[in-house]
Amino acid sequence: MSIPLTAPIAKTTGMSDDELIAEINRLRKERNAVILAHYYQDGRIQDLADFVGDSLDLSRKAAATDADVIVFCGVRFMAEVAKILSPEKTVILPDMEAGCSLEDSCPPEDFAEFRKKYPDHLCITYINCSAAVKALSDIIITSSNAEYIINQIPEDQPIILAPDRHLGAYLSRKTGRDMVLWPGSCIVHERFSEQELIRLKTEHPDAPVAAHPECPEHILRHADHVGSTSSILKFVLENQAQKFIIATEPHIIHQMQKTAPHKTFIGAPGMDDDCNCNNCPFMELNTLEKLYICMRDMTPEILVDEETRIKALAPLDKMLEMSPPVPKDQRPPQNFPMTGRAY
Numbered sequence: 001m002s003i004p005l006t007a008p009i010a011k012t013t014g015m016s017d018d019e020l021i022a023e024i025n026r027l028r029k030e031r032n033a034v035i036l037a038h039y040y041q042d043g044r045i046q047d048l049a050d051f052v053g054d055s056l057d058l059s060r061k062a063a064a065t066d067a068d069v070i071v072f073c074g075v076r077f078m079a080e081v082a083k084i085l086s087p088e089k090t091v092i093l094p095d096m097e098a099g100c101s102l103e104d105s106c107p108p109e110d111f112a113e114f115r116k117k118y119p120d121h122l123c124i125t126y127i128n129c130s131a132a133v134k135a136l137s138d139i140i141i142t143s144s145n146a147e148y149i150i151n152q153i154p155e156d157q158p159i160i161l162a163p164d165r166h167l168g169a170y171l172s173r174k175t176g177r178d179m180v181l182w183p184g185s186c187i188v189h190e191r192f193s194e195q196e197l198i199r200l201k202t203e204h205p206d207a208p209v210a211a212h213p214e215c216p217e218h219i220l221r222h223a224d225h226v227g228s229t230s231s232i233l234k235f236v237l238e239n240q241a242q243k244f245i246i247a248t249e250p251h252i253i254h255q256m257q258k259t260a261p262h263k264t265f266i267g268a269p270g271m272d273d274d275c276n277c278n279n280c281p282f283m284e285l286n287t288l289e290k291l292y293i294c295m296r297d298m299t300p301e302i303l304v305d306e307e308t309r310i311k312a313l314a315p316l317d318k319m320l321e322m323s324p325p326v327p328k329d330q331r332p333p334q335n336f337p338m339t340g341r342a343y
């Protein structure tokens, strides 16, 4: 598996951030483009996006938008989902190398062989995988709808859960269901240090811990709240505490500080204390400058071959059908360009 460099990339255009933002805004209008961003993106990218959300929110927005171009500021599998759901749109991603260690851990050929060993199992697959793996799956889940969806599966139906073994083990504990797990993991969420987390909790006994279910069990057992990025955000906004320890990719703290500036957010430490090792190296590949260049040149473009797309669409549509309804207060703002397909 290749891990991309995390070092800041020097600008090639020589433009300042303000100039880049002005050009991005001009191109957004000119191309009738919508910019979707995940919470793990650089704060400047989150700030200029039309919509910021978790994987499920972003899939719904991608299915609903009536823009001609979807500029996806996230990782490649997320942009692929946008293309699968909205094939008539042009979908571009600032850096095509923005992959995901969970996707890397599950090659489609190996996964097809693995599935053959369990012909009577329903294959529930986390959205963090390639289009080819989605095409081999029965239902896609994200961390915000997984438990809700699994609870709709008849109790006597055996389940394969792929590719995240930590999310799988967490869901197995939560739902009481035995599952066959694919042994993949997220390199970011696996790097939190339990010892350092315990030290931090002792230092800040009044700070609840919020963690993403991609973390291993030895981290999750110290958490007061476990959930998707959007559910962690909701938790810290609604909880009365004034200080929180956050065990997920730290760029989400940007959104927390914006929405609750009076509260304090402490990123859970990684195993090496002098590094940014809990930054997602794939998400970090998307920079403001690459966002501008991809909108200027309309490349790199996400393409999914039609046979794979049709096969991958079925389990994604199943996911949208089986997901909890979107609460009224979380529907898109009035100005979000949409056709209404997913709402």
Ligand code: 13P
Pocket: 053, 054, 055, 056, 128, 142, 143, 144, 186, 212, 214, 227, 228, 229, 230
């Ligand atoms: P969310 O669906 O919770 O946003 O998670 C996406 C992801 O890649 C977490 O690492």
Ligand code: SF4
Pocket: 075, 099, 100, 101, 102, 128, 186, 187, 188, 189, 214, 249, 280, 281, 282, 283
């Ligand atoms: Fe993939 Fe982990 Fe990065 Fe999420 S944080 S995109 S699961 S590598």
